[in-house]
Amino acid sequence: MKFLQDKLMFYSLATLTVSACQVNDKHSEEDISIKPNIVYIYADDMGIGDISALNPISQKIKTPAMDQLVNEGLCFSDAHSSSGVSTPARYSLLTGRYSWRTSKKRGVLGGLSYPMLAEGRKTVASLLQENGYETAMIGKWHLGAQWGVKDQFEKDVADRNMKLGDRFNIEEIDFSKEVKGGPEEHGFDYAYWHVGSLDMPPYCxxxxxxxxDQEFEYFEGVETMFARKGLKSKSFDFQQVMPDLTKRASNYISEKAKTGKPFFLYLPLTAPHTPYVPTDDKIGRTEAGIYGDFVLDVDEVVDRVLAVLKEQGIDENTMIVLSSDNGAQKHRGKNKPNIIELHGHYTNAGLYGEKRDVYEGGHRVPYVVRWPKMIKEPRVYEHMIGQMDLMATCAEMLNVDLTDDMGEDSFSYWNVLKDSAFTQPVRDNLINHSAKGQFALRQGNWKYIDGQGSGGWTSNDTPDQQLYNLHEDLYEQEELSEKYPDRMNSMKQELEKIKSAKGSRLM
Structure with missing residues (x-):
């Protein structure tokens, strides 16, 4: 860790490939009159250090396609998911709203969980759909589903008056019936989706x-794959899921390119989350073990998306966003061995903590935007943004006003995209949340943690409230609450104010 602190200037890409490219390419209204296609590639549990262009110290994995996005696009070096775990991060990305404003205060949903998105809740997809976009979601949903119920259980399920946090019983489900509460009811014209993570049944x-595929068999689980036991469609092949998603995404882009209409493709991948199931041609190709090999399946998605956009002649006016739902998971359980860094690969680029934590390793994520028509040269934006900011950004791009019940915590980074000379902060604060429901507040370089420890799996000995200066101490090694009690108290008050408000944007 000390070596990384001494040597790794975070996102050192800024000095390797970007610093010489600070150009003044403000764009006219004519330049942006054509709505861009948007492809949002959302990796699962992928750390910043898994992209080789963003981890020059420990390049155990080579990712040429993702490196191309970095070398041709805009890198947000202080970008965050709203949470250290999957479900809340996905909720915030799609709605522009912190997930803890719902009744879901901690943890994630399972494959049998009731839907998290309320009926009528606006999403990025529905916003774009209402403004002329074709929309599609291909991949991992992880926001719950309202499964069809066998006739004999309908009254029992109705009597339970199911709500967020409740789960269906597997014996109640009729897999031949419609599955409601999913992407199609929240702004997506087309959806092909797995209800949970790739290690969560039912596998279909x-x-x-x-x-x-409604013909099911019982899967016993495989400990070495880290996959849970449960029902599985007979045709479901863990190793072929990523190639299948890649093919479907490629076909969708090709089909929509022929229509001439703008499209939004939300592509939430199942990799490199467990189970680690790289395709045969990837095995052994990295120096980071089977996890590193699985990252190459993500890189292949990016490679194919770039290729098909170019083949179809729509590369210039397509905005590709690449990010991850949270930081990488380094351990297989609390106090269990670190199976990734055994290979000397720093998946979170040396940041303290990991998936589930409120420390930076839990939620500071890669965030790269490539849009040749708008972003003429590679550059880095150093101020903080959140994934929930996509909603307000799309709204400003489309010249649409958000109502008070849309994207309540979303702030637009449109000015950053369209003007390379724009270097001002787009938000004053940002809240991060851990798997156990612990809060952290960012204000500029200062970070306040309302609680002891990580709120996740990283174990340490800290005071009941924590304060860090990320400008001086990105790796969160020097706790400053005793040194700056007034700042800590003022940030605690600000956190409570934001939590009690209807939305950060509305304060």
């Missing part, structure tokens, strides 16, 4: 609200 894909 849903298309047009119908389970695509």
């Amino acid at each position: 894909f849903i298309e047009d609200k119908i389970v695509s």
